[in-house]
Amino acid sequence: MEFITFIVLMLLGYGFGTWAERRHYKSIEERELKYRNLPTIALKHPLPQPGRVVKTKLAAGNVVISVDYFKRFLASLRNFFGGRVSSYETLVDRARREATLRMKESCPGATQIINVRLETASLSKNTKKGSIGSIEVFAYGTAITYK
């Protein structure tokens, strides 16, 4: 019985997880294309730009993404053998890109975003049963608007 539950959970996790991930990546790629002309840099000083600064603003974007049962099981298998936890790679990648995109979306009309930093936090550190393993990524920077 437990075994059947396990198989069902795995199938659900894989099915929904893959579906959600595919949809998310599609959305990320579309929006990245849309915002590709907004320079987003880690430098402290703005890129040389004609015109004068009319507005500066703290731009911030924040996202929390959860792991599914299938991914967690795969990662716990990695716990056993060691090596790259590739099932979590997409999770972190999606979270970083989504947070950056939300930061960009938070400042419409900005010319560039400088001094961009990314902060990550795992929302549940204990691996006890029933807890949800999810990652938070917070992206922030200074949005500058030139006229």
Next chain:
Amino acid sequence: MEYSGKLPTSNVNVSKRTPLQELGILLGGLVGLCLIFYLCLGWAVDYSIQHISPEEENDLYALMKFPLSEEGKASDQTVAVQDLLQSLQKCAALPYQVKINVSESKQVNAAAFPGGHILIFSGLLDQMGSENELVFVLGHELGHFKHRDHLRSLGRGLVIGVISLFLLGPDSDVGEFLMGALGVANRTHSREQESAADEYALEVLNCHYGHVGGSTQFFEMLRDKNQMPEFMKYYSTHPSDQKRIDDLNTLAVERNYRVDRVTPWVVSTQ
């Protein structure tokens, strides 16, 4: 300066291998390791139980409270079954003091417990069509004692549990998966034990009556009573009733056992 953004053509941050591939490789490795481990463990347990005497076994299980052995109020049924069991002693000489406990319950089942206790539910006794049938059931449980199956399953279960606990922690998904998978493997082992016990019961039956009439009565009754879906067989701890009947018939033919008339089972329930 006009800034023109470009997106990277590939994502270097995500591995190319699909998660299903990875699952296959990791799970295959883990299951392979465990199977090897489980086989070695099985041998170790089978080897070590030869060196545990029934007395030591009794001491071992004396630590566990056994709720069934209520002294004093033996019913007529219990006495009758116990007498029948005594008469089997010459056919099944076991180094145990086998005791019968009859439990009032509608369940049609019997079980062998460590330390020589056989638990029989009264539902089973009510269903008995003949004495021969009952002797077969008792012989089956005696077979478990003879092969010391309870020690085997305890040994395996204990070691797997302890190792899973130490390696993976109490709440590990992988640990749970392993226990589940090994549990299924254990049931294959358990089905083999049941078949071996059936074989022993057939020998006892033949020795006691000089023929094996009534050996399949019990399973025929069970088969007609409860039908099990095919796929559940893999999860079952016992072989299917039909398979047991077929096996018993084959065995009886192979060994040239006679089939004769059965003795009726009568006991006053007052």
